[in-house]
Amino acid sequence: MLSAELGHEILYLTKEDVINAGITDQEIIEQARFTLAAHGNEAYQMPPKMALYPVVDSFMHSMPGYVPETGACGIKWAECFPDNYKHNLPQLSGLVIVNCPETGMPVCIMDATWITGKRTAGVTAVSASHLARKDTHEIGLIGAGVQGLEQLLFLPLVLPNLKTIKITDKIPASAERLRDTIKEKFPHLNVVCKETNEEIVRGSQLIVSATIVLAVPNPGIKDEWIEPGTLCMPIDRNSMWEWKTFLGVDKFVIDSADEFNFFVSAGKLPKETPDIHAQLGEIVAGHRPGRENDTERILNLNIGMGIEDVVVAKEIYDRARAKELGRVLPL
Ligand SMILES: NC(=O)c1ccc[n+]([C@@H]2O[C@H](COP(=O)([O-])OP(=O)(O)OC[C@H]3O[C@@H](n4cnc5c(N)ncnc54)[C@H](O)[C@@H]3O)[C@@H](O)[C@H]2O)c1
Structure with missing residues (x-):
């Protein structure tokens, strides 16, 4: 087992090392379920984010x-810079530092992009298992980027009756690429591209949007298209959704009320807020009802x-040591 001398060295893991640690999508779902239950049981520490906003529509979060x-x-x-495509760079980047909880010492630094992609989709999958209709057979995705791919890799794992996936993107070739990837991974599913958001939304029991978080939202999803029984999953906050949808749904569920309140107080979400039915972890832990x-x-x-992030990162660190991945660096 690779070991760095505590307090004198750290393990450094590249994105490739992180991937080679070998955590499966199913394991990510179980970790998300565990973490959400810990949140629901208040068995955690997590002060709300602090943020920097160096350019318009960007953010950097601690x-x-x-x-x-x-x-x-x-x-x-974590960093999110929507214009990064102009530099041939991903929209999201980041690092995780893993610390020893007994001494506080940093023990590992790793690339965070894989973790962000996977754990976000893992949380969506857990959410869908509690909040989507049991007979969900048609879902729609807007935004066929990194997150779009992960969401569509994870959702079929928890939706046993799924038959059709609809995809759109402002760049049609991106939607087509994702369609082909998902079709290859899940050949039993009907995976199709659509030109309009309306086609994505109408007839879907679950809708995911994963585009760009905009300082000034440009809602491309009209409230009247959303049918009764739908689970709406905005990964990109309120960029694509009318605020009246947030205010008018039967149940508004949030991952963290503290985080939600931070975004409202920072002016990143409107001041008039919907009543929170529950935090997702409270539903996962069985303290509040999900879909009724x-x-x-x-x-x-x-x-x-x-x-x-840190739950997944700790598991990656443990596996990386066992597999002797990464590089030991002096502190
Ligand atoms: N909530 C979370 O925990 C969390 C985690 C990760 C990412 N995100 C958010 O998810 C979003 C997507 O991230 P990503 O890494 O997939 O980015 P990405 O750049 O890889 O993908 C974004 C995709 O959306 C498309 N797009 C942009 N505007 C669009 C529009 N108006 N209509 C249709 N398609 C549009 C782009 O062409 C691109 O294919 C970002 O807003 C990011 O902040 C949230």
Whole structure:
């Protein structure tokens, strides 16, 4: 087993090392379920994010978290710059620092892009298993980027009756690429591209949007298209959705009320807010009901929680040591 001398060295893991640690999508779902339950049971520490906004529509978030049951302790420093495609760079980047909870010492630094992609989709999958209609057979995705891919890799794992996936993107070739990838992975599914958001929304029991978080939202999803019984999953906050949808759904579920309130107070979400039915973790832990009938419209906004990142990062660190991945660097 690779070991760095505590207090004198750290393990450094590239994105490739992180992937080679070998955590499966199914394991990510179980970790998301565990972390959400820990949140619902208040068995965690996680102060709300601190943020920098260097350019319009960008953000940099500090996301600390500690989950005592697993010893997962650390922080993600996450960046989101929507114009990065102009530099041939991804929209999202980041690093995770893993700390030893007994001494506080940093033990590992790793690339966070894989973790962000996977854990976000893992949370959506857990959400869908509690909040989507059991007979969900048609889902729609707007935004066929990194997150779009992960969402569509995870959702079929928890929707046993799924038959059709509809995809759109402002760049049609991106939607077509994603269609081909998902079709290859799940040959039993009907995977199709659509030209309009309306075609994505109408007839879907679950809708995911994963585009760009805009300082000034440009809602491309009209409230009247959303049918009774739909689960709405904005990964990109309120960029694509009319605020009246947030205010008018039967149940508004949030991952963290603290994070939600932080975004409202920072002016990143409107001041008039919907009543929170529950935090997702409270539903996962069994303290609050999830979906109760096939007609309620539910919107689940998951802003993202640092505890989700550090739980996955700790597991990657443990596996990387066992597999002797990465490089030991002096402190
Ligand atoms: N809530 C969370 O925890 C969390 C985690 C990760 C990412 N995100 C958010 O998810 C979003 C997507 O991230 P990503 O890494 O997939 O980015 P990405 O750049 O890889 O993909 C975004 C895709 O959306 C498309 N797009 C942009 N505007 C569109 C529009 N108006 N209509 C249709 N398609 C449009 C782009 O062409 C691109 O294919 C970002 O807003 C990011 O902040 C949220």
